[in-house]
Amino acid sequence: MSGIYIHIPFCKQACHYCDFHFSTSLRYTQEMTDAICKEIVMKKERVKDDLGSIYFGGGTPSLLPEKSFQQIFDTITRHFSIATNAEITIEANPDDLNAAKIAVLRQLPINRFSIGIQSFFEEDLRWMNRAHNAEEAETCIKRSQDAGFENLSIDLIYGYPLLTDSKLLENINKSVSFQTPHISAYAMTVEPRTALASAIKKGKQVPVNDEQAAAQFTLLTEKLAIAGFDQYEISNFSLPGKHAVHNTNYWRGIPYLGIGPSAHGFDGYNRYLNVANNAHYMNFLENGQLAETVEELHICDRFNEYIMTSLRTMWGTDLSKIRVDFGKVFAEETKKNVEIFKQRKWVTEQNEVVTLTPDGKLFADYIASELFLLPEEIAEKI
Known part of the structure; x- marks a missing residue:
């Protein structure tokens, strides 16, 4: 079954290591929602079967208001057939998942959260310039579970200067203790044109150490295996039967639509790349044109x-x-x-x-x- 990836290009603030496409201004949220819905309709003929997954990534999709989500879901359900067991994921930051927001999301077809925890340590979160704190990192998981969202994935980062092996172990143990069925863990990478890259170049930050990252990767895989997690992809671990449907389809080459600025799509033979500029993206769609280029794959x-x-x-x-x-x-x-x-x-x-x-x-x-x-x-x- 095919999938849809929807890129929501808004964040509260820029994490020091992030090079994804986003804007910290929410001024054009409605205009962006309208453009996303137009693109969904214009690409509907590219999907020939049921949708097995819908994935809201970003950016920070949890910043979207309820009406925007409802508008997008209404558009999808009018133009696509959605499998009864479809996985519908939203990426969320802990500071957004307060009781009121979770209650709103509970009323939507969303059945899976991917939560950007990154670390349970306050000093690490400040170093990354994350918008949430250590307390929110813990409470949002329990709050989501209490509201009925049991299919949770949490993100962790390893291999950065502040993270000792003992702190990594505590992050792993805490993640396992919450009984979240899926954990994604990524090595800290220094991307060009990020605040972290600039700080390292100026000597204000210690460079990322590849040996540390390799050792912590080994520690991570060993401890999660003991806890019963399958390492079904190098950066992704799940309890048996809890693999991420949407991301697994990427790795297996199953076609999907890419919706939103900077989103990529794949039809099995060609790759489609949307412009990574919010204003240009919205202007294209407002004029009835797709904001994409096509890469014909040899x-x-x-x-x-x-x-x-x-x-x-x-x-x-x-x-x-x-x-x-x-x-x-x-x-x-x-x-x-x-x-x-x-x-x-x-x-x-x-x-x-x-x-x-x-x-x-x-x-x-x-x-x-x-x-x-x-x-x-x-x-x-x-």
Whole structure:
């Protein structure tokens, strides 16, 4: 089943590490909602089956007022068939999830929260310039559960200078103690044009340490495995049967619509990229035009994306699927190229499925890049 990703480009303030597209001004919330609904209608013919997932990302979708959510849901239900068991997720910040807001969200079709906790330590949240505090990080989880939202995912960040191993352990233990079925954990990365990058360049902040991040990644995976979580994707952990439907579809190459400024969509063959500018996006839609460019993917682009995404998951890279979807040459080249990583014990191969070992997960991006194939390489062998 297909999915819809809806990018809500508003935040209260900029986290020091974030390079996502957003605005801290809520002045044009209604105009943005109108534009999003117009884009949904204009793209409705691209979906041929039921919607299995709807995902509100951002930005901070929890900033949207109830009427905006209702308008978007009304538009979707008029133009699409939604599966009865569809996963409908909203990303939310802890400071937004007060009792009143949760009560509002409870009246909508939303059935899953993805909460940006990041840390349960006050000093860490201040260092990141998060809008919430440590108390809100804890209370919002319990409050959501009490209101009936049991399908929760929480985000954690590791590998930043303030985070000692003991603090990471406490973050993990606290997350597990809340019995949230899904945890996403990301290494702190220093993106260009962020406040963190600028502070490091000026010597005001200590650079991120790759060795610390690697050691904490190992600690994280070991502790969550003991707690019964599957590491079904390198950065995502869930209790059995609680994998994120929407994100899993990304990694399995299932088509989805991308709605909103900066959103990406994929139809199985082409990628669609929306303009990352709120004013331009709204102007395009107001004039009845889509605010997107189309990237036509070469068969090698699609193959490389399959390698990059599948290798990160516990289901692995399937050589038989490669043979069917891309051809015999792609399968043969992949089988040959994984040999060196099998020798290093970074991957295993069983029944033509290649999966990363615990050590290999530390080098996932490097391994994937070494398995990529270029058009000229394939042309020589066909």
